[in-house]
Amino acid sequence: MTLISLDDELIAARASGTLSAPMRLLVDTHAVLKNDVAEAAFMSDVMSAAFLESLPAESMADNALDIALAAIDAIEAGAGEAAGTQSISRKAAAEAADSTFFELLNLPEPVRQRALEAGAQWRFAAPGVRRIELMREGNATAELLRIEPGHGSPSHTHDGKEFTLVLAGAFADGIGRYEKGDLCAVGEETTHRPIAEQGEICFALAVTDGSLKFTGALGAVQRFLGH
Template sequence: MTNHPLGDEIYTAYASGALSAPMRLLLDAQAAVNADVAQARDVVETMAGVLLEQETPASMMPDALATLFDVIDSEEAGLGEAGPARFDSRAGSERSRNAASKAGQAIEELLNLPDPVRDLALDQGGWSFAGPGVRNMTLLNEDGAKAELIRIEPGRGVPHHGHDCTEFTLVLTGGFSDGRASYGPGEVCMANPDTIHKPVADEGEVCIVLAVTDGPLAFTGALGWIQRALSR
């Protein structure tokens, strides 16, 4: 299998907080299923923390600390007499299960996804039709960047398409081939505007991927004609 690493630039942007929410989700999800990626992410974050500590502190106004505490007090007061909300993992899990059941989802599939993706997926209304044997579910949209789950039945494929953007596709379960290489769990397929491919899921297991794009896909053939007609 061939893996396409995200690259130092993306790791650095992650550590500095400059990465978009969809791309952060991609890196967090890959780290959850790939120990090497998790280690690389943690190292970069640690280095960023060390560099931040070495920076010369900016001067503060004399009353800056008191002002900060006033803001905190006002925020806590706005929460009401009950005080800050406490996270209850059991309650969250139950709500997630109920939401998935009402949406008619295959709960086991969703619950087996990496934590960062699973929580977002269970909050959505369900899968949408994206072609024979293909379903998708949008998780995040931010400043033109989009993160979505794509579920592909064994032997089925995403329509033949090119790209008006950069697309990163992380395999969460199963695997697929796109005519260039094969990808398995934890691996990322990267495509750019020069790439035209047709990802097809491997036989034997449903393939679920997390796809992050920074622009629209450009379909070819009949689907491309329909896409262009609808965009006029």
């Protein structure tokens, strides 16, 4: 496992529009937490825009305006649905006096917005760990994790890559320690067991492109069930 800053390849992929939606959420959120990432993303956007400006003009289809307006209408309709969901979630959370809802308000804007659009509904992931699935595209999934101090994930490896960005608190896994703004990446070769440190609740954005593979007795059960 490695403590990293986003590399130029990921930032360039974001600017070119080739990143998956979960990975783009990761980059955008990291940019909110780290000035150097924000500056690199801005410069990449500028360079991409300059490159597009240098390309020869392409003729547009006769119905290009109709297509653009229809796309805008679709986006606005989706925003309206999300706003309605958010409003309902706020009211329901307030009526239930759910303090975890208000914890979301302190998280970076890209993650906070997605969590609200998802209904701000925490689901059980493991003892002391809850999750909200934020988005999924192909094999890539982005989840918001809420990890109580002293709790975490069982020991596991991965079918693909996993990026974990700490939004609040800190966790350690015996290999490294990660606090707010830190990003770690693991691959199939790494076995680890992330555990939140004592004190503050750890919130993290996890983006994976494959499933977790548990070790030990839990891994035997997983294999028996065919997962």
